Amino acid sequence: MSLLVIAEHDNAALKAVTLNTVAAAQKIGGEIHVLVAGSGCAAVAAAAAKIAGVSKVKLADAAHYADQTAENLAALVQANAAGYSHILAAATGGGKNLLPRVAALLDVAQISEITAVESPDTFVRPTYAGNAMATVKSADAVKVITVRSTGFDPVAAEGGSAAVEAVAAAADLGLAKMTGREITKSARPELGAAKVIVSGGRGMGSGENYHKLLEPLADKLNAALGASRAAVDAGFVPNDYQVGQTGKIVAPQLYFAIGISGAIQHLAGMKDSKVIVAINKDEDAPIFQVADYGLVADLFQAVPELIAELG
Amino acid sequence: MSAYTPPLKDMQFVLRELAGIDKVAQLPGYEDASPDLVDSILEEAGKFAGGVLAPLNWSGDQEGASWKDKAVTMPAGFKAAYTQFAEAGWNGLSCDAAYGGQGLPKLVSAAVQEMWKASNMAFSLCPLLTLGAIEALHLSGSDQQKSTYLPNMIAGKWTGTMNLTEPQAGSDLAAIRSRAVPQGDGTYKIFGQKIFITYGDHDMAENIVHLVLARTPNAPEGVKGISLFVVPKFLVNADGSLGARNDAYCVSIEHKLGIHASPTCVMAFGDNGGAIGTMVGQENAGLKYMFIMMNAARFAVGLEGVALSERAYQHALAYAKERIQGRDIAGSAASVAIVHHPDIRRMLMQMKSLNEAMRALAYTVAAAHDAAARHPDEAERKRNQAYVDLMIPVVKGWLTETSNELTYLGVQIHGGMGFVEETGAAQHQRDARITTIYEGTTGIQANDLIGRKIAREGGATIKAVIGLMRQTEAELAQQPGAEFAVIKTALGKGITAVSEAADYIVANYGNDIRAVSVGAVPFLKLLGIVAGGWQMARAALVAQAKIAANDKDPFYPAKIATTRFYADHVLSTAAGLAHAVVHGGAGGMALDVAMF
Amino acid sequence: MKILVPVKRVVDYNVKVRVKADGTGVDLANVKMSMNPFDEIAIEEAVRLREAGIAKEVIAVSCGVAACQETLRTAMAIGADRSILVESDVDLQPLAVAKLIKAVAAKEQPQIVIFGKQAIDDDANQTGQMFAALMGWPQATFASKVVVSGDTASVTREIDGGAETLEFKLPMVITTDLRLNEPRYATLPNIMKAKKKQLDVLKPADLGVDVTPRLTTLKVSEPPKRGAGIKVADVKDLVAKLKNEAKVI
């Protein structure tokens, strides 16, 4: 049995999520090949060849793969699908755009965002915004799967030595033409959309402290900044920072509550966060009842340490 | 701040199973109102209420309407919301299709209005008053007046007001002193001051159409000398465009306990030479027209009662599920949400059961109103009209009085947080407070009920209604189970209480009107409680039939349990009220005024 | 030009779904159902294109049980001109729906088909892409801006960490992201008109499509609950746990 993993990259570098996808492929079992399709992406193929557990890298290098448009890529994958029992990609914007198209071309179902592998044909995936985990079994000959990276520990980026084999590019379908791409870099993410949020409460003591301590931390984590109402009322930060019942409701992957006691009105706005970290000097603060990781400490010491530790 | 989710399920249940939307849809002219269309209307109205109006409820309360230089500025967001409301065509839902309305039944309008009122009571008063003015013009206006005003008012481009009250003329409109002087060209100049005029001025629409009660020169004294005039803020040119600013100005607004976003205006007519208006209908018939319209207005205010109680209930329920405090009274390892405490449960059930009873009563009266207006059979029209006339003061008086009790419970469930304005629970209580006052106080409703609606006709209509209630009681007797036994007994005792009190009123109104009138409000409440219980019992019977037909919807067992609660906690008070009616007159009037 | 908009009836987004105790699925009895929010955005976009004079007709299509008619009425109340229900009691999976829509498209010949990017029940995020593949059309997924001129469309797509703009030749598929537009509230006259608009009902067999499911759901379970939190010893410990245990940084 062989599996094909579609590499995620930007022509220059391999994206780390590919390592989680390979990990999922390993769970399924079999010989793992990686397809690198792009333009001037030999370095990516070289990196893919080093991934632990990968036995072959197929490289399709052509100008019309530079923009990773789904139409051209899907045709290429279809042309190279023969012999594979599974085709996998990361459940990123790119993978989700591409794989359903591949599946339809192969006349098979696609299995979205798996978080666990039960057997080569049975997988676990979240539905209803993660409120119900479905275990699904595929009856198709080829399983086309996107992989949620948080479900699988990445394999080692080094240690393998797969051969890189060039494959022929498929024809340019000319269905889509890129006219612009904008990657937002420096600006801090919005509260509502952020994957990580750093919130400060009255414990920050002043607006000056809030900015001096929390901004560098947020920069390190590419996080949005939030606050408790007490911090807003005290004038540390503007209104639109407020998280809670009467502020914004957020559910990031990671939420830091720093100097926040954890009043129910505040909890109402953040209790659905995936991981909650609380830093508070009062070990009985209610925030610790919902925090996955609680650190009882003076924030004026702990936050600078944390920034340093994050490197 | 609180969210509002229209109770669509209960609304639809009442519309279908108790008020008979399918029968209403068979009335001439209402054929469009098929149950599935009504479902879509409720669904979409609910989205608008929850999405656009509800978010402005709290901010509108905090900011309030403001007044400067004889003009009112509405709180942030109201103008945009109103424009959206009007453009979506909601204003014309029940209005005549000939002038651009959708001509839907009162019954549909009742459910939709409940949503506007619950989501944002202060906002809802603007379309409410406009609707009142539309109805007055539609009923008594000339063709010229109708074509000038109705299309724009129905489209919501112009709003309307009702200018009745004056400083010396509140409950007693006979004391009105505003003057109307004929100009010889068919127009009149209006002079006088009106107070408490809801939405007398605002910045949400391009024109405001004031309907004003005033006296012509040489008009007879008292109620028989009052005429109705239409006085626009901006005069309307022959081509329909807006002309000169009329001499009708808002000279101040009141600072109130509630409905802060609804401007309550002192209106000065004619301070600068006279406000130009035209007479609506016949001279000296103004109050008669007002009385015809009054049913609609009083019904609408009654709906405010159930609407605010529903909002308060949703608010309190959400808090009760979230607030952790104390252990379960029967023991628990950890602290529990307060919804587990029996006393909180009792309060929530009190709110829930009364809300459902009030809604059922109001909507069934709305359906009777539709039948009274459109039924092809004259006798049916008459029968329904008599029922509507009897129940209007009850819908107005009982629903609004009850909402004051229920919004109070809403605050109580919140504990200290309820007393804190920011929680928002107090707003519902403050907003509810006006509902028992305007459009005729509860006292005035109760006088109307016992006098004109019962004593004057020797109790004929109420006896017929009691007969219908007894039929429901008989059906209850045939149901199995302890719950139905409780409901049957409680309803039976309640009906007996109403019957005895009504007999007392009919027998004594003529010879001891003072003593009987002491019991007017208790009787109004008694009739409300029992009529509400009657509708709850009908609901329980429907639920029972659904369960018997193997419907697994948990809504139905909940309906029966809620009815049972109502029987034990609400219907059980009927006997006490009947006692107050029958025996309480003497005590009420025993002290001489000088002895107070 | 015609625009086809597939719409799905799903559990209302305000409803917190509960997994059935026997693990056979989520409890959908007596739960409020609504139009998939992404599909509402799709209808809104299509109606805007018609209002701008770019499209002539907007047709809503739903595949599923008879009650999907309500969803189609909602679509018509927002402004779709007419609608088609492909009625089936089978659990229709994305590939089957894509094939059904393809058969409908063969009849209707739309130039643009606008899908929601995903349905909030199965969260598959597949149907639009699959349909595009079956038709051999370009796909502008996760659209946040659409400009149609003549026989081309320029679409801005949301991608990880930013946005990209591409040009496509019609006919094409668009799938909507949340930021594309804010759907309007239906007006009362339109709600009433929607009742009278044409709604055709077809069966998968009429369209010659085999809708047999390819995936079988073996069980449905609750997601793992938030484990009782722990106190960490110090900052080093915290960072290590976030990296290795929670894997969030």
Ligand SMILES: Cc1cc2nc3c(=O)[nH]c(=O)nc-3n(C[C@H](O)[C@H](O)[C@H](O)COP(=O)(O)OP(=O)(O)OC[C@H]3O[C@@H](n4cnc5c(N)ncnc54)[C@H](O)[C@@H]3O)c2cc1C
């Ligand atoms: C109707 C209503 C709505 C509300 N809505 C919201 C809302 O939307 N959002 C919201 O947040 N609140 C809301 N509140 C307010 C809420 O009840 C709390 O008052 C508020 O969340 C408290 O903020 P805090 O935790 O920052 O302050 P505090 O409760 O004062 O907590 C400060 C914490 O900082 C810790 N601390 C102090 N110094 C240090 C230090 N040097 N190192 C480490 N820890 C330290 C303390 O131990 C304490 O736990 C609402 C209240 C009401 C009445």
Ligand SMILES: Cc1cc2nc3c(=O)[nH]c(=O)nc-3n(C[C@H](O)[C@H](O)[C@H](O)COP(=O)(O)OP(=O)(O)OC[C@H]3O[C@@H](n4cnc5c(N)ncnc54)[C@H](O)[C@@H]3O)c2cc1C
């Ligand atoms: C916020 C607000 C908005 C309003 N909007 C409008 C509006 O848009 N247009 C308009 O014209 N008016 C409006 N009103 C006026 C409202 O209708 C009157 O306030 C109401 O009719 C009561 O009149 P009153 O205030 O003069 O009280 P009064 O008539 O002085 O009543 C005082 C008390 O005496 C009792 N009472 C009076 N007469 C009797 C009687 N015969 N038998 C038994 N009890 C009696 C009443 O029940 C009450 O308890 C509004 C009032 C308010 C406060």
